[in-house]
Amino acid sequence: MTLFFGLTVFAKEPISPIPLNAPYDKQKALLGYRLFMDPILSSTNSVACASCHDIFSGGGADRNKVSFGVYNKKGNIQSPTVLNARYNFKQFWNGRAQDLYQQANGPIHNPVELNMTNKDVEKELSASQLYRSLFLQIYKTNTIQFSQVIDAIVEFEKALTTPNSRFDRYLRGEKSLSQDEIDGYTLFKQVGCITCHNGINLGGNSMQKIGLFEEYKNQKNYPDLYSITHDPDYKNVFKVPTLRNISQTAPYLHDGSAKTLKDSVIAMSRYQLGSTLSNQEIEKIVKFLKTLDGETPKILKEKI
């Protein structure tokens, strides 16, 4: 930490603030917002992206251990947040989608999520006067194409960033934190959480195994990296989840087994660090994690 023109500058911190003005196309994003909220994208007209990604009060994730799709079919893994997903190096717990475009195809076609073909989506949307006029206005087309639907949804997801958390403002030298919160951050670095949870998203930038010091026993087969590669070394390897807005996205872990933030920190110290942190240390880390709650994305204040 050095003093520079009267501002505290944290040049070498392993965590970077969320950029203040992440670029996106507003018109497309507003169309994407409408699509994200609209059950028209499901075969039963009953499920929307927002059903499993609560962007208003659920931190962009699902309060259920696993989500429910069409016909109330149960999903097979906990729903991660869509907030700040643009900063993840890959998408899905096992990183099987290279980017948000590839990702958005997943839930639309998934038989237990939205269960639609490209043609179904084009047909349903083309039957709506409102969508026809919106796509004409934005994409200058009389025939709605599936790729445009994906494009608009992704543009909306790009707008889902949550800058200006108290921690980011602390990093920028604009705000102070309590002593407990600072101690929590110091511990987070000292005990090694930072080796996996770093960068803009405090995660989202590497694949790691859960259960480094003690085997993590799953009740069932979750779609981990092994499910794609079939290499036994990749059992229980998942994308490190972001810790942004983490206070809002319970339950935690890929199986939703950690009910509270405190439970997940205890699990991390046990499985990832092989250490037992004192109750006081855990409480301080939790206090630090709560400083990562950011602002509501501006786009959610727009009328659609």
Ligand code: HEC
């Ligand atoms: C039925 C529930 C459900 C619906 C509907 C749904 N999702 Fe998801 N979403 C999930 C689950 C569960 C995962 C994690 C799946 C996995 O990793 O294997 C996920 C993963 C994601 C991710 C990846 C986040 C990350 O960090 O890896 C994004 C982005 C996303 N969904 C966006 C969307 C969009 C856009 C839609 C609508 C087109 C949508 N979801 C519809 C449940 C749902």
Ligand code: HEC
């Ligand atoms: C070796 C890498 C590694 C280390 C070290 C590590 N984590 Fe994690 N963390 C992960 C992975 C991988 C997951 C996802 C595991 C899963 O869901 O099974 C995760 C999940 C979490 C979650 C739950 C996130 C969610 O959305 O479900 C929290 C909270 C968390 N870690 C905090 C911490 C804290 C605090 C520490 C230090 C005490 C720490 N982690 C140390 C890799 C790591």
